[in-house]
Amino acid sequence: MLKKDEIDSILETARSGVSDFSELFLEDREDIGLSMSSGSMDSATSMHIHGAGLCVMNGCHRIYLHTNDTSFSSLKELAMKAAEMTGAEQNPKPRKNVQSMNGKCIEVPLSADGMNRRAAVVRDMYAAAMATGVNVRSLLTKYSEEVQNIVVANSDGLYEEDRRTFSHIRFNATVEACGSGEYDFGQIGVPGGFDDLMSSVDAADAASEHVRRMADRLRAEPVVSCVVPVVFEGGAGGGVLWHEMCGHNLETTSIINGTSDFIGKIGRRVASEKVTLIDDGSIPGLCGTEKIDDEGTKTRKNVLIEKGILKNYLADRFGSRRLNVPMNGSGRRQNYTFAPTARMHNTYLAAGEDDEEDIIRSIPEGLYVKSLGGGEEGTVFSIAVKDAFWIKNGQIDHRVKNLTLSGNALEILKRVDRVGRRLIKDNRGGYCGAASGLVETTCFAPMIRVSAMNVAGSGTREE
């Protein structure tokens, strides 16, 4: 456990080179996991992640070092390396004192009874999924829980601690129906422990629902690729669209490396007037919520696009320096082995004024998307569609399958021409991957209509 004066000493040594800022990030995290496959409990694991990340900045140049040896001597040596890397000076600059580090490292207190309760949930999920009557070729059900303790201290006098707890259930299944098979995974998590998760979700029900939906999808009809209007159901169903279509491209990393269509467009119209897009890391109870980001900055509501006008990027400290934009509590990382970068927390589209039934009725022929899979951002984004239905003559008709949506963000944003009145917050978040690793995020939206989107399907025809 590091003492106050030891942290002071490390930060001061790190800043003794040519630098104007130093920051120490300490992490101690315990994870447990239980999983079942092929009819029996096959794995129980426990993980202890422990280490430190040291960041030094000089203007727009950053140096980042990390180690899992958190002894004072090792971190002091790391700090000296950092100073060397910037070019050491003789006289360290004066800095403010930090408060003493609490340094509590909480152990995951799993008694045999605690593990048994969790194992019972894993077994119940497995049994429920296998009892659906669906032809399940392979199935894995899993429970996992993590408790992360962090301390962030920097040369500006900041000292913050945070303790974050997450628990998840997960099911990976391969299902067969109508002569074909599909692999898919589902995950539900909460920012809390086992009891928090169990009070918010029926795990067995969720697992059986997952395999039933997979079988329903296999029985659905393929679609011939086309360009049609697309309605996205409210909730997490359409949320992923905003995450992939614009979220990553509004992170300062993408702006800096020149791969975002939003470069140089702050203050300009980038979307229809119906679009107000927000990222907020402070909403209570959501998986993407944190008291502070991983640079110690308090999380907040960030309005990214307001009535179609680009207002802000998501900015971490380094991105803020390089682009000369304000930091806004978006510096995140998977763990201490990553330098933080600007990342999303909970991303959502603000509610609009259109009636949901009218939105569906407005479509003579098109697509109704209930849920999306993962996707990838880029100058052309793409998203896998999980659950969708064809709309015919203003009514939801038959289920369809094997679809991918893609497009250019700037074009699609301008085609959002209806936004529903009800915003449904949805905690079915997941892991989002980028330069600073995998972090928990959520994304949700009201029902929306996009006037035309490129739909790629597995149905084929000769032209």
Added chain:
Amino acid sequence: MLRNYESALRHLPEGVREAEINEEFFEETTVTVADGQIADTRKSQSDVFYVRTLGYGKGYAYTEDLTENAENVIRRAALNGTFQEAEDQVGFHKYEVPRFEDEHCDGYELHEMIDHASDLANEITGKITHSVKLELTVRQRKAGQRIVNSNGFDIGYAKPQYILSALAGGAEGDYVHAADYTRSAKTLDDFDPDEFADSLDNCLSRQYHATGRLSSGSYETVLANTVVRNIFVTAWQIFSGMKALSSSTPAAGLLNKQIASELINIKDIPSFALSGFDIPYDCEGTKCKEADLVRSGVLVGFMQNLSTSAHLSMENTGNAGRRALLSGSIPIDVGVIPRNFIIEPGEKDPKELIGEIDKGAYITSSSDVFHTIDIASGDFNIPCLASKIENGIVTENCGPVIITGNLIDLLKNADAVGSDLYMGVMDELMNYGIGVPSLRVRDLYISSE
């Protein structure tokens, strides 16, 4: 630190029959040059421990805390093992003569790496025909592992490797075009700036002035080697022994059957001249062997570890590993991962592959292969960028399209294999190589806006 574990292995807790410690360690330096300036410099070191026990069941634990008592970690793994019900108690390796392969490497000092990175960035930028922002990252790593167990087994190695990643972005009006290219090598001098510039330039050139239109339909298609690499970053799992065991690969039940065209030969090998990944032992201590997967289009094997090879009654190829795909947590169970996954090159360069097509498509860039390939069925819908081929020449750039099909059909319909082997890297984890050439495929369905 491993000394404490070696001592603990001699006094196993009650109920533990065998125990194994896998120590992974590395030292790494990374330099990023952006817009001609050094933007980011990193140094890191790591020494972590994976523990497995056999007894009541197979138990796992992992720690990065160097102060944690070794006996407690083993006890933690053993306790976790009591929850395992599966019959998989395939034992660990028996005693062999201890050995440690340490490939000595002085490595480059930081200022030398900065000089190399700056020089490479200048050269590559100078050779690209478009005006771009280039971000170049050079990574120097000395990494290894040691596997010891309660049977007296003690094997390890440490090897150097280098990875160079380039990301280029250029603007066309309101829109941005981007291209990336990553290679691994055994020394910094092995990186060829011409190779980087050619690939980035080719990919970018196919994005500008994308005014052409490709009607939806089936085409004879050339997939650039970077696109094939993207596909196989996910598709290598077809050949995983773990997937074969759970029948969640389209190759399940097809051993010794034709699953690809006769031109296709695929293997996974521990070391390759064009790759920085030189892996003599897997994470269970098995000596890594060359794994023949497809010979003249016939499926002849899978990548295996101790457990999968025992259950499938096949040879253990030394493909045990843990970090194969992106994961929110660190996977502790032992799975199967590639070392250097290779589709053997053919004899025709991409120009020749294209030159033999009257009317077709050239796919030069693809994205999001994690979510657009269903590895159980092999079905895919992959977003790409396409150009038209007319009378053997690439004519118009057509912008975004989606290629649709099945991985096994793709391999069966390959009617030519390029000579341009690209030895890429699994980008996010950077712990194995994927080496593939361009492929020409007849009847690939392409849908466009």
